[in-house]
Amino acid sequence: MSLIVQKFGGSSVADPECIRRVAKRVAESYDKGNDMVVVVSAMGDTTDHLIELAKELNDKAPEREMDMLLATGEQQTISLLAMTLNAMGYKAVSFTGWQAGIITEAVASKAKILSIDPKRVEDALAEKKIAIVAGFQGFTAGGDITTLGRGGSDTTAVALAAALNADYCEIFTDVDGVYTTDPRVEPQAHKIDRISYDEMLELATMGAGVLHPRCVEVGKDFGTRIHVRSSFNHNEGTIVDDMGGRPMEQQMAVSGVAFDRNVAKVSIFDVPDKPGTAAHIFDTLANEHVNVDMIIQAGQRKNRNKISFTVSADDLPKAKEIMEEMKWQFHAQETSYMDKIAKVSIVGAGMITNPGVAAKMFNILAENDINIEMIATSEIKVSCAIHEEDMVQAVRALHKGFGLSEEK
């Protein structure tokens, strides 16, 4: 008998039929003797519809009022799910963000959770009721309703699981779990049974994951075990946890291959080699909300450097504008822009203790005649920027080369 938090996203509760299916899934877990807390998002396209309505009246609506509006979406789902469970003979009671004690920063539309005082949820559980909590929302110390922004409902679920000291948090999704890579690119990709928070974070931030990094971070900070699984079947999904008990020496060096097609590379040549140059460039980019990913600085000739970096392809026009200004400021010789770039990464906690993993990656790419534009490494990740046309081949070669395509 466990205390389980389950989270279902908007497409899982899109219509009454879907809500009934979710209710059955929750009831199944309850019937096994578990204490159940369920976090749900707004139904299907409710949020989009509300945003549209708001835009008709004010295309720059105050964020506080947008949060007030959007929070109704989850409030509708929680009550409808509670009703459905009641119709099935289960005692269920719904709680908004503020009723569940989810206190956030006073920052509308993308508030971070500060603390959770889940007293009412605990009281409901003590009475053997199923507690249904609105995802994606909280309230400020001043009593304003806030929403949590992207990944909000996942974060609500994991944070609530942490606050309740739940045994685990099940995140239901439309895939079977976390894969070694995207099966649409490499059909031999297979589900990962268990993965560490750090690896999941690397996979998630590179767009390969099904979990938003925010919720993984919360899970990591509080040691909350997350189970990512399919809402369409009862297969075991992927467990995300601290991997406690895994023998250090036997672990696989590489857990997965991630990629991102939507990358652009920017270079500026012949900038002065003195302190503050790079800082000025990247400060300016940050102030204009251009997120920079990989960065390389190389000596070019005496006292002059070449700086290259990657940005999201969407940000390229803005980056271009800024860099042309920099070229003028620094009397730089040249700038260049490449927009058909992709990033492939190998991720694995085992890399730290397995020297040569990076070298092996470069060799595999070289064997496949794939040119590497840039390289970036962390303790559990090696990323290479390559030409987009090479991406599929690179992913497949790395997936095979690191033994991920073999039958386990």
Place this chain on the structure above:
Amino acid sequence: MSLIVQKFGGSSVADPECIRRVAKRVAESYDKGNDMVVVVSAMGDTTDHLIELAKELNDKAPEREMDMLLATGEQQTISLLAMTLNAMGYKAVSFTGWQAGIITEAVASKAKILSIDPKRVEDALAEKKIAIVAGFQGFTAGGDITTLGRGGSDTTAVALAAALNADYCEIFTDVDGVYTTDPRVEPQAHKIDRISYDEMLELATMGAGVLHPRCVEVGKDFGTRIHVRSSFNHNEGTIVDDMGGRPMEQQMAVSGVAFDRNVAKVSIFDVPDKPGTAAHIFDTLANEHVNVDMIIQAGQRKNRNKISFTVSADDLPKAKEIMEEMKWQFHAQETSYMDKIAKVSIVGAGMITNPGVAAKMFNILAENDINIEMIATSEIKVSCAIHEEDMVQAVRALHKGFGLSEEK
């Protein structure tokens, strides 16, 4: 410069165009230097749509969950109206029932307001902001969201006006104010400029009014002046207040003629004339939720009585069932049922000091060959049950006979 509470119903905020019209109306009052609080209902058929959705999942949904669901309707309207005012350059901030401090009984779906602590509304007013408050909803001391049931938004507005010590509460509606009778029945009906709470209560409970009796009662208890007026024009509507300063002797004896077509008359003959007989009959009806209006008991022969009463025509089948059982229990001789009955009433605070008003009513009906089935009187009202086919003629004759049709 006044503190004004304005209330707009669901049809006034049915779509973005309507919301913009309401915002303009609010802004006009604000521009005159008034402190503004606005109470709104859910948009158009939002509530009906939500009820439908709920019924699909649970046709006997727990009322707590229904309230959780329905309260989202007003929450959407307040945020949308606040956004619209912000787009027009006004500072507006929205508050749910709980944020506005509206504490109710812990009775879902038809909670009564216990108290209001409008601190956040007052703070907003102090900052010269327009405060937008969700009608129809509040919360319990335990933190559950409740809805107020029929007449809820009007009641929110008047109660909030009382708590804020507002100068008056404007209720916007689709008619110009309170009329001497329904203009569809008597084209010479005219708008009443000013009416007392008690008269308004009598008119409201008889279906002639545009205000729900609940909000009139709150207005009466706290001396809050209510202004019922049209949302389509700027004409003065009807002021409902304590009529302070009105010279008692000059007032019109009759303020209005009310009617109700949907009445049925029930009679039971030859029941025992002993204590408890009537009590037993009316207790049983009350337990079955049959509301009884007019009651007459008349001695029929030695120790036997005839009891007649009226009910809503909708309740006649249930009343019939109960009375047939009573007939058997009391060995009564006979029962009778008439469903084509209407009630016409004259209402006026002046009746108390104008003897002969009731007699005049009976005379007017007699002159028109209208048979009176039953009579009931209060201090400010005389009602007669008549045949439905006579109703229009009766209303017109009374309206004329009491001088209401004359040009003022």
